[in-house]
Amino acid sequence: MDMQVPKKKLSLKERYTLMTRDLAWDTSYQPKEKVYPYAGYEGIKIHDWDKWEDPFRLTMDAYWKYQSEKERKLYAIIDAYSQSNGHLGVTDARYLNAIKLFLTGVTPLEYMAHRGFAHVGRQFPGAGARVACMMQAIDEMRHAQTQIHSLSNYNKYYNGFHDFPHMYDRVWYLSVPKSFFEDAMTAGPFEFVVSIGFSFEYVLTNLLFVPFVSGAAYNGDMGTMTFGFSAQSDEARHMTLGLECIKFILEQDPANLPIVQRWIDKWTWRGVRLLSIVAAMMDYMLPKRVMSWKEAWEIYFEENGGALFKDLARYGIRMPDCAAQIAKEKDHLSHQVWATFYNYGAATDFHTWLPDAEEMDWLAQKYPDTFDKYYRPRFEFWREQADKGNRFYNKTLPMLCQTCQIPTVFTEPDDPTKICYRETTYKGDKYHFCSDHCQHIFENEPEKYVQAWLPVNQIYQGNCFDDGVDPGAPGFDPLAAVLEHCRMVHGRDNLDFEGSEDQRNFEEWRGMSKRNA
Amino acid sequence: MSKVFIALQTNDDTRPIIESILSDNPHAVANESPAMVKIDAEGRMTIRRASIEALIGRDFDLQELHTNLISLSGHIDESDDEFSLYWND
Numbered sequence: 001m002d003m004q005v006p007k008k009k010l011s012l013k014e015r016y017t018l019m020t021r022d023l024a025w026d027t028s029y030q031p032k033e034k035v036y037p038y039a040g041y042e043g044i045k046i047h048d049w050d051k052w053e054d055p056f057r058l059t060m061d062a063y064w065k066y067q068s069e070k071e072r073k074l075y076a077i078i079d080a081y082s083q084s085n086g087h088l089g090v091t092d093a094r095y096l097n098a099i100k101l102f103l104t105g106v107t108p109l110e111y112m113a114h115r116g117f118a119h120v121g122r123q124f125p126g127a128g129a130r131v132a133c134m135m136q137a138i139d140e141m142r143h144a145q146t147q148i149h150s151l152s153n154y155n156k157y158y159n160g161f162h163d164f165p166h167m168y169d170r171v172w173y174l175s176v177p178k179s180f181f182e183d184a185m186t187a188g189p190f191e192f193v194v195s196i197g198f199s200f201e202y203v204l205t206n207l208l209f210v211p212f213v214s215g216a217a218y219n220g221d222m223g224t225m226t227f228g229f230s231a232q233s234d235e236a237r238h239m240t241l242g243l244e245c246i247k248f249i250l251e252q253d254p255a256n257l258p259i260v261q262r263w264i265d266k267w268t269w270r271g272v273r274l275l276s277i278v279a280a281m282m283d284y285m286l287p288k289r290v291m292s293w294k295e296a297w298e299i300y301f302e303e304n305g306g307a308l309f310k311d312l313a314r315y316g317i318r319m320p321d322c323a324a325q326i327a328k329e330k331d332h333l334s335h336q337v338w339a340t341f342y343n344y345g346a347a348t349d350f351h352t353w354l355p356d357a358e359e360m361d362w363l364a365q366k367y368p369d370t371f372d373k374y375y376r377p378r379f380e381f382w383r384e385q386a387d388k389g390n391r392f393y394n395k396t397l398p399m400l401c402q403t404c405q406i407p408t409v410f411t412e413p414d415d416p417t418k419i420c421y422r423e424t425t426y427k428g429d430k431y432h433f434c435s436d437h438c439q440h441i442f443e444n445e446p447e448k449y450v451q452a453w454l455p456v457n458q459i460y461q462g463n464c465f466d467d468g469v470d471p472g473a474p475g476f477d478p479l480a481a482v483l484e485h486c487r488m489v490h491g492r493d494n495l496d497f498e499g500s501e502d503q504r505n506f507e508e509w510r511g512m513s514k515r516n517a
Numbered sequence: 518m519s520k521v522f523i524a525l526q527t528n529d530d531t532r533p534i535i536e537s538i539l540s541d542n543p544h545a546v547a548n549e550s551p552a553m554v555k556i557d558a559e560g561r562m563t564i565r566r567a568s569i570e571a572l573i574g575r576d577f578d579l580q581e582l583h584t585n586l587i588s589l590s591g592h593i594d595e596s597d598d599e600f601s602l603y604w605n606d
Contacts, residue, residue, distance in 0.1 A: 012597045055593035058580070066583045073584070206588050210524060210553070217552035225552055229526050233586045240593055291548055304590045309518030311592075311604045 016057035022048065024127030036125045042188040044257075044473075045253035049126030052248050055240050063135050067142070070230050073484060074146055076495030079227045082153045088513050091287040093158065093506030094497050097150060097350040098285035099216075099224055100160040104349060105177045105277060106208070107147040108168040110231075110502065112181040114140035115195060120189040124314075129248075132241045139234040146230060150223040157509075158502050160349045163487045167349055170486045173341075174456040175405045179452060180274045184267075186448070190249065191263050199267035205235055210280050211296040215286045236332040243308070250315040257316045262444070268320040269437040272329075273404040279334035280341065282353060283363065292366035293334045301326070321436045328413045331367055334376040340383070340409045346393035349488050351497035354383050374416050379397045391496065395479050397456040402431040402449055403438035407456075410434050426450060521562050521591030521602040523554040531585045537568035553587055561603040562591075 010018070010120035027035050039046075080086075090096065114137050121133030155161035156235045177476050182197040213228030221337045249256050279293040291299075355363060360379065364371045385392060398407035399421075412420045422433040426446045433439040458464050462471050465481045483490050497503055523532040523538070531554070538556055539545055544556035553565045556562070569577045591602035 012595065026563055055595060056580075056583075057595060058583075066580065069584050210555075210588055211550070214550040214553050229552070229587055232588055233526075233583060236586045236589050237583070239588070239590075243592070303520065304522070307521075307604055307606075310519055314605065413545065463527050 007231055012057050015432075016054065016059055017060040017441045019061070020131045021127045021223040022052070024130075032125060036123055039125050044123070044190045044249060044256050046249070047252055049129070051251065052128040053075040053244070054128055054132050055244055056237055058135065060135075062130070065233075067138075070233060071142070071212070072251060074226050074230045075149075078150050078223060080503075081222045081226075085509075085513060086220075087154060087157055090224075093220045093502045094353065095219050095221065095285070095287050095350070096154060096158055096502065097160070097352075097497065098152065098281045099221065100158075100311070100350040101277065101281060103147065103151045103161060104164045104167050104171065104225070105121050105176055107144055107151070108165065109177050109181050109227050110140050110144035110147065111184060112178075113373045114138075114144065116185045116192055117194060119185070120192050122131060123189040130244070132226075132244075136234075136238050136241060137229075139238070140426065143227075146227045150227045153223060154396070154412065157505065159489075159500075160502075161350075166487055170190075170455075171349060171488075172344075172347060173406075173460075175275060175453065175455045176277070176360055179405050180270055182249075183270065183448070193242065193245045194249075194260060194263040194293050198246050199242075200271050202239040202242040202308065203268060203301065204271045205232075206300040206304065207296050209235060209276055210289055210300065212242065212278060212282055215282065215288070215290045218288045218290055227247050237389070246312065246317075247315070250317070251255070254316075261317060264317065265320040265322065265437075266441050267283045269322040269435075269441065270404065272322065272326055273406060273434075273438070276333050276337050276406065280337040283334035283366075284338040284359075285485070289362070292363075294330045294366060297330045311380070325413045325435065325437065329410070332374070332411060332416055335363075335367070335371065336411065338410055339375070339378060340407060343392075343394040344398075345496065346395065346490075346494050347483065349486070349493050351495065351502065353497045353499040354379050354386070369418065387425050387461075393495070397459060399432055399454050400454045401434035401438050402452055402454070403433060403441050405452065406434055407453060408432060408434045418497075519604045519606060520557045520559050521589070521604060522557045522561065523589045523602060524553055524587040526585045527552055527554055528585065529547040530532060530581075533572035534564070534569055534582070534585075538562065538564055541565050541568050552591045558602075561601060563602075563606075566567055566598050587595055 010465060026032075033040065117133045117137035117140060121130050124130050124133065140292065151161060168178060181196075182202075183191050187195065193281075209228055209232040213225055213232065216224035216228060249260055282289070282291075282293045282296065305476070306319075309317065316376065316483075324354055341348060342352045342354065360371070360376055364376065367375075382392070398409070400407055406421060407419055410416045410420055420435060422436060422439040423429050424433070424439055424443060429450070431442060431450070455464065457484055459478065465471060465478075466483050466485050469481050470476070471478065480490060483494070491502055525535060525601045526551070535547060535554055535556065539547060541564070542558050542562050543584050546588075548555045548557065548565055564579065566577055566579050568597070579595065579597070582600065589602060591604055594603070
């Protein structure tokens with residue numbers, strides 16, 4: 001890059017003031033409360049919006065300049081990657097299953113984030129906050145687009161990439177990310193920025209975009225590496241916005257503290273549950289691994305998040321209550337999630353497998369206190385059964401947590417041999433949870449969470465079959481009907497990686513790429 | 518004292534930036550991963566425009582950092598001449 005840097009007449013701080021706050025105006029013929037109707041009802045008190053400052057002091061003209069530079073770089077790489085059959089350079093076609101999960105489970109969230117920030121960018125009374133949210137809304141749209149463009153290259157060759165928006169609204173485990181974002185978007189504007197801008201972006205997205213994307217690079221996936229790092233270069237700005245927003249709210253009025261603390265407690269836990277999918281991706285789905293989920297967790301949550309909460313202590317903010325349980329779960333999470341996907345591999349739009357001997361040794365080394373004791377025997381037993389022709393695909397639908405919508409597969413924090421169940425009764429109906437924290441979140445806002453669209457419950461109620469399907473017909477196979485409804489092809493998009501069309505094609509094409517056949 | 522960090526893509530644009538950070542912040546440590554470098558520093562890290570310009574031999578705008586930035590942590594103080602990350606504790 002050889003950028004021209006013109007001599008500036010104004011300093012960065014002066015330009016920022018002139019080109020953000022000075023471009024705003026106060027309304028005269030409508031009262032402010034009517035122009036910003038959502039700004040007050042959450043109970044957050046703001047006295048002076050001018051105290052809000054974007055630490056990056058990015059103005060719109062600079063924003064367009066750097067974003068266009070990022071886009072030019074990204075698309076040049078994407079073109080080169082697809083023109084040179086870059087997909088054959090990934091370590092193994094098995095790796096691409098992590099990317100299928102990314103496309104169906106993460107990319108739609110980028111679009112949801114776009115909608116969310118566009119909404120709050122309109123609703124905040126302060127100009128500095130509005131400009132920052134508007135930039136983030138544009139960023140998030142860019143992320144969705146660049147991910148779809150990059151990954152469409154894989155859709156030309158591999159199964160499971162074919163209908164992600166349709167699946168996002170229907171496939172059982174995708175209700176986890178979908179409901180997470182719908183929860184945030186249906187909150188008020190302040191809760192939305194605390195949930196997404198602070199808890200998700202600042203505390204948690206590093207775990208997704210930094211070690212996982214570095215892992216993509218390590219596995220030869222130039223497409224994912226490029227959009228991942230390009231997106232993450234915007235995240236640094238988003239994280240800064242999230243932190244700025246927390247500081248601003250807390251400095252404005254002491255009465256804001258308990259409200260913000262409750263949101264941080266809630267959204268840290270919601271985010272940790274959501275990221276359990278990433279834990280499985282990092283430990284089980286990458287043929288070559290940069291670091292374990294636990295190591296990434298220690299760097300980005302414990303060290304970095306710890307520093308953050310220590311810094312925020314002067315406002316009275318403390319580490320979320322759930323941190324104690326999170327610390328216990330880091331040794332178990334990825335294994336329990338991958339075991340669940342392996343169980344339900346007939347109902348996933350990606351392939352599943354058991355870790356091989358070398359991978360199990362790596363897991364044992366990274367998880368010395370838990371893997372050999374609790375998980376290796378399970379995987380070895382399943383391997384033994386599969387080798388005898390008894391590969392078991394679970395067709396019984398699991399009970400879901402009413403809050404996070406993950407099947408209740410996690411164990412008691414102090415007993416990894418016992419599944420954790422919690423329940424509560426609200427207005428005569430019983431609701432189930434995976435943990436104390438999900439239960440508490442429900443009990444704080446029951447009227448919101450009783451409306452949850454839980455895939456398992458909906459399937460049992462007959463709402464997840466195509467029109468005209470008769471569940472009462474003789475020999476009716478509910479799983480087959482659900483797969484069809486999700487536009488998954490049985491035997492092609494699901495089941496084991498071993499023996500899949502993806503595996504066969506990749507081997508054959510890779511062979512052809514080395515010789516004239 | 519808590520650590521701040523900045524993570525940058527590994528490429529020719531960032532090589533002089535990384536070099537200048539490490540020489541301006543002797544307590545900073547660079548950790549390399551595939552395709553990226555994460556620089557950790559206790560308490561505070563400062564990136565100086567003049568140091569980068571001395572290495573690349575042209576004018577540099579600190580906002581060019583945005584193009585190759587992956588992630589960071591800490592509070593930010595940015596001016597035309599310096600970009601600092603710090604914790605208040």
